[in-house]
Every structure is written in C-alpha cells, then in structure tokens.
Amino acid sequence: MNGSVKLSARGVSKSFAVAGGQTIQAVRDVNFDVHENEFCVLLGPSGCGKSTVLRMIAGLEDPTGGRIELDGHDILRPDRERGMVFQSYTSFDWLTVQKNVEYGMKLNGVPAAERRDRADKFIDLVKLTKFRNAYPKQLSGGMKQRVAIARTLANEPSLLLMDEPFGALDAETRWNMQELMISIMETTGTTVIMVTHDIEEALFLGDRIVFISRHPGTVLQDMTTDFKGGKRVRRKEDVLTVPGYAEMERDIMKLMREQGSEEEQEA
Amino acid sequence: MPTPDAKRRTWRWFDYKKQIPARWVIALGIAAWAIFFAIWEISVPLGWVTPLLVPPPQKVLTALWALLTERDFLSDIGVSIYRVVVSFAAASAVAVPLGIAMGAFRSVEAFFNPFVSAWRYLPAPSFIPILLMWFGTGDMPKLALLFIGVVWFLATIVMDHTRSVRAELIETALTLGGNRKQILWTVVVPAAMPNVVIAMRQMLAVSWTYLVIAEIVASSNGIGAMMMRAKRFLHTDEIIAGILVIGALGLLFDYLFRVAHRLLFPYLEEHGR
Ligand SMILES: Nc1ncnc2c1ncn2[C@@H]1O[C@H](COP(=O)(O)OP(=O)(O)O)[C@@H](O)[C@H]1O
Ligand SMILES: [Mg+2]
Numbered sequence: 438m439n440g441s442v443k444l445s446a447r448g449v450s451k452s453f454a455v456a457g458g459q460t461i462q463a464v465r466d467v468n469f470d471v472h473e474n475e476f477c478v479l480l481g482p483s484g485c486g487k488s489t490v491l492r493m494i495a496g497l498e499d500p501t502g503g504r505i506e507l508d509g510h511d512i513l514r515p516d517r518e519r520g521m522v523f524q525s526y527t528s529f530d531w532l533t534v535q536k537n538v539e540y541g542m543k544l545n546g547v548p549a550a551e552r553r554d555r556a557d558k559f560i561d562l563v564k565l566t567k568f569r570n571a572y573p574k575q576l577s578g579g580m581k582q583r584v585a586i587a588r589t590l591a592n593e594p595s596l597l598l599m600d601e602p603f604g605a606l607d608a609e610t611r612w613n614m615q616e617l618m619i620s621i622m623e624t625t626g627t628t629v630i631m632v633t634h635d636i637e638e639a640l641f642l643g644d645r646i647v648f649i650s651r652h653p654g655t656v657l658q659d660m661t662t663d664f665k666g667g668k669r670v671r672r673k674e675d676v677l678t679v680p681g682y683a684e685m686e687r688d689i690m691k692l693m694r695e696q697g698s699e700e701e702q703e704a
Numbered sequence: 705m706p707t708p709d710a711k712r713r714t715w716r717w718f719d720y721k722k723q724i725p726a727r728w729v730i731a732l733g734i735a736a737w738a739i740f741f742a743i744w745e746i747s748v749p750l751g752w753v754t755p756l757l758v759p760p761p762q763k764v765l766t767a768l769w770a771l772l773t774e775r776d777f778l779s780d781i782g783v784s785i786y787r788v789v790v791s792f793a794a795a796s797a798v799a800v801p802l803g804i805a806m807g808a809f810r811s812v813e814a815f816f817n818p819f820v821s822a823w824r825y826l827p828a829p830s831f832i833p834i835l836l837m838w839f840g841t842g843d844m845p846k847l848a849l850l851f852i853g854v855v856w857f858l859a860t861i862v863m864d865h866t867r868s869v870r871a872e873l874i875e876t877a878l879t880l881g882g883n884r885k886q887i888l889w890t891v892v893v894p895a896a897m898p899n900v901v902i903a904m905r906q907m908l909a910v911s912w913t914y915l916v917i918a919e920i921v922a923s924s925n926g927i928g929a930m931m932m933r934a935k936r937f938l939h940t941d942e943i944i945a946g947i948l949v950i951g952a953l954g955l956l957f958d959y960l961f962r963v964a965h966r967l968l969f970p971y972l973e974e975h976g977r
Contacts, residue, residue: 517881541880
C-alpha cells in the first residue's frame with residue numbers, strides 16, 4: 438500500500454518566542470517521510486511537540502529550521518490541499534450539516550450542483566445521512582467530529598491532517614470513529630497524518646508510527662506496523678489477536694514510559 | 705406507617721442551584737411588586753411622607769392618563785424614542801464594524817484601541833456644555849451626546865467578542881482554502897454576531913440613561929423635558945409618571961432585542977437573559 442514519498446520532513450525545528458525575550462524549543466531536527474496512501478501516526482508523550490509538527494505541515498506555523506515538502510514543493514502557507522481536523526469541535530454552529538460539509542467547496546468556487554453531490558457522498562460516508570439538515574447543537578460530540586471529517590474530505594485535500602481528533606470522545610464512540618477511519622481509508626485512499634498519544638489507536642490505525650521523544654521533540658523511532666501484513670483490520674477487537682500486536686504494543690509502552698511527559702520526569 | 709416516598713423531600717425554599725415550582729417563581733415576582741405598591745399606598749395615610757412629594761399610585765396613573773390624552777405627552781415620548789433610535793443606530797453603524805476590525809486584525813487594534821479606550825474614560829455628560837455651543841438647541845446636541853455615550857464602549861465590547869472567536873474555527877477555514885476576506889465574512893462575523901447583538905442590547909439601556917440626562921439638562925421636548933416642566937409646577941405625580949414611562953420603554957426595547965436575538969440566531973442553545 439506504500440507508494441512514493443508524499444511528504445518529507447528534513448531537519449525540522451521550531452522555537453517559539455515567549456514572554457521576557459526567551460524562546461522555547463518545541464521540536465528539533467525532525468526527520469520522517471510519509472508515503473502516498475499511507476496512514477501515518479505521530480505518537481509521543483504529551484507536550485513533546487506533535488501538534489507543533491502537524492501545524493507546520495498544515496502551514497499554520499513556519500519552521501524555524503529545516504524544510505517540509507509536499508510532493509516536492511515547500512509548504513509556505515495553509516492551503517486546501519492540507520485539510521486539518523482539530524480535537525476541539527469546529528463545526529460552524531450557524532450552518533446545517535449539509536452547509537458545513539459544503540463550506541470548503543464553496544470557498545473554492547465549486548459549482549452548487551457538484552457541491553451538493555459531493556457533500557451527499559461524504560455525509561453518507563460518515564453516516565450522517567439522517568442529520569443532513571440538523572444544526573450542530575443537535576449533534577453529539579462524535580457526530581460533530583464526523584461533520585469535520587466529511588467537510589475536510591469533501592474538499593478533496595491531498596493530505597488529511599488530524600490532531601487528536603477523537604481525544605474528547607468517550608471510549609465506545611472513539612472505537613466507532615476509529616473503525617470509521619478504516620472504512621474511509623478503504624473508500625478514499627487519502628494520505629493521513631494523525632496525532633495521538635493513544636497507543637492502541639496508533640497500532641489499530643497506523644501504517645507507520647513516528648514516535649517523538651519528550652520535549653524538545655525529535656523522532657525517536659520510525660516504525661511500520663508490519664504485523665498487520667499490509668492489510669487494514671476492520672474491527673478494533675480483531676487487531677488485538679493479530680500475531681505481533683502484543684509485542685509492538687509492549688515496545689511502544691516501554692518507549693512511552695522511558696520518555697514520559699516532562700512533568701512526570703521532573704516529579 | 706410512612707412509606708419511603710413520603711419521607712423524601714420534594715423541595716425546600718433555600719437550596720443551592722435547585723429549581724422551585726414555576727407557579728412560585730411567578731408568584732414571588734409579583735409579590736415583590738405588590739409589596740412595593742402596598743408600602744407606597746399606605747405611606748401617605750400613615751404620615752410617613754407628605755402627599756405633595758410622594759403622590760399615591762392611583763394619582764400617578766391619573767396624571768399619566770391626563771398627560772397622554774390632554775397634554776400631548778405622546779409626542780414627547782415619540783421625540784425621545786426617535787433620539788434613542790437614531791443615535792443608537794448611528795453609534796452601532798460605527799462601533800460594530802470598527803470593533804470587528806479591531807478584534808480581527810492586530811494592526812487595526814494597535815491603531816484605534818489606544819484612542820478608543822481613552823475616550824471611554826471621558827464621561828459623556830461632561831460634553832454637554834460644548835455640544836450645546838457647537839450644535840445649539842434642537843436634536844443635534846442630544847443625538848451627539850447619546851452617540852458618544854455609546855460608541856466607544858460598544859466598539860470595545862465588540863472587539864473583545866471578535867477576539868474571542870476560537871482560533872480553531874479560523875484555522876479550519878484556512879486549511880480549507882479560505883482567504884482573509886472569505887474568513888472575515890463566513891467565520892469571524894457569523895461567530896461573533898450573537899454576542900455583538902447581546903452587547904447592543906446592553907448598550908441600548910445605557911443609551912436611555914444618557915437620553916434622560918440630556919433631556920433634563922437641556923431640552924424643551926422629550927420625556928425628560930416634560931419631567932423638568934412638571935418640577936417647576938411641583939407636579940410630582942407627573943414626574944413619577946415620566947419615570948414609569950421611561951422604565952416601560954427600556955423594558956420594551958430590551959424585550960424587542962431578545963426576540964430579535966432568538967429570531968436571528970435560532971441555531972444557538974442559549975440566548976442570554
Ligand atoms: N504558540 C506557542 N507558544 C509557545 N510555546 C508553544 C506554542 N505552541 C506550543 N508550544 C510549546 O511547545 C511544546 C510542544 O507543544 P505541542 O506541540 O502542543 O505538544 P503536543 O501536541 O505533543 O502535546 C510545549 O512545550 C508547548 O508549551
Ligand atoms: Mg497536542
């Protein structure tokens with residue numbers, strides 16, 4: 438399933454200027470590649486700089502060093518080819534589900550008829566057909582995230598970016614959303630980069646897992662989930678019994694414990 | 705023998721954050737007013753106050769009726785409403801776009817905010833003498849006072865509400881391919897608007913306050929002017945009738961804004977009190 442290199446990060450670093458003329462280095466010398474049609478997970482302890490890396494890929498932050506290339510071109514600013522889904526709900530309260538999903542296409546001047554068709558297709562894909570005309574206030578948290586995913590996909594980005602998109606959901610909704618992501622990958626074949634700190638989620642969804650060290654973050658291990666044999670497992674519970682799953686989970690848990698979050702290390 | 709249900713409390717008068725029955729909510733609200741009018745009513749017969757300074761309620765109502773039917777009070781009311789509506793519309797037309805621009809763009813804020821916030825601290829009524837000199841009598845000095853009493857505050861509140869539009873909403877639109885102009889009109893403005901309308905509702909109450917000041921200090925017509933005329937003839941019943949009318953108008957306008965909020969933003973869960 439891995440095609441040519443889609444995105445490459447080379448020696449990427451980022452420092453933030455903070456109060457008092459000081460700077461905080463969020464990430465340093467980050468290197469990794471993401472291939473065409475790949476589901477890449479950025480995993481690491483909280484505060485290690487995962488969001489910062491994703492935001493630089495989106496073009497929402499500029500790297501202070503190194504370069505990030507998509508299809509061989511430098512990333513300079515936010516663009517519709519790199520659509521982002523956030524952990525916090527971003528459905529527009531004042532638009533119906535249908536209008537929310539059409540929103541990106543409208544910004545880009547897609548004609549009304551095509552907008553409608555494409556919105557219908559993606560609303561069906563995220564199983565919100567019955568809620569097409571509902572306003573976000575009538576939706577649960579999981580449904581709002583499905584609106585955000587459909588809205589981004591309907592805009593046909595070449596890269597889907599997700600920052601802990603299921604982090605605010607309860608456990609059962611989270612599994613459902615993860616399984617939904619598998620079926621979305623099978624239907625659309627989009628390349629995805631997703632940030633998470635949930636090891637099970639990383640193993641279930643990821644083709645590649647890029648483990649980032651604790652603050653200031655750098656790539657500690659770049660792994661592929663070869664135990665799945667290049668296939669996607671559709672049900673969350675089934676992945677647990679695939680040979681090799683337990684070993685990989687254990688290895689990553691060890692990494693996670695060694696790295697810990699900064700607060701734990703200091704305590 | 706008492707069943708467990710009989711032992712269970714239904715409700716108490718004083719419980720933190722607990723509802724009380726709806727009929728009691730209404731009854732208590734009416735009771736406060738009833739007590740107020742009762743005290744007012746009996747304070748003259750009991751000799752607490754002189755009837756000249758505190759006329760009894762029915763005398764006030766009679767005076768109000770006479771004002772409306774015989775003394776053309778309606779045109780005073782009309783003038784006052786006209787002044788509030790025109791000046792408030794003008795202040796909003798300046799303050800809302802300015803506040804949104806300041807809240808959305810740091811550069812606009814850097815230019816206007818030091819100026820706008822300084823003006824907020826100059827009490828609007830202190831401009832009355834100079835406004836009278838500039839504009840003479842007539843509507844203009846009143847409109848100007850109401851305008852400067854509202855515009856700076858409204859601009860600042862609108863700026864704050866615009867600034868607090870969540871960054872993720874704007875960033876979502878950016879990664880969907882939106883340009884700055886599109887994002888202003890399709891994200892920033894719609895996201896800020898419900899709070900902007902609430903801010904307008906609150907500032908309209910301030911506008912009524914300045915209206916009364918302007919009309920009492922320097923006016924020959926309007927509700928405040930009627931009250932000052934009544935003072936000259938010791939007509940306390942008419943003064944109090946004027947206060948009641950101003951209160952009723954304030955309430956009415958507040959209610960209209962609340963209805964408008966509900967109609968404009970049906971997609972919201974909360975509409976503010
Ligand atoms: N805008 C910012 N200004 C200053 N520091 C920041 C900013 N964004 C992130 N950081 C810092 O960079 C580090 C990494 O943050 P982040 O990327 O959010 O981590 P993660 O997503 O892995 O939890 C943290 O120490 C955080 O405090
Ligand atoms: Mg994060």
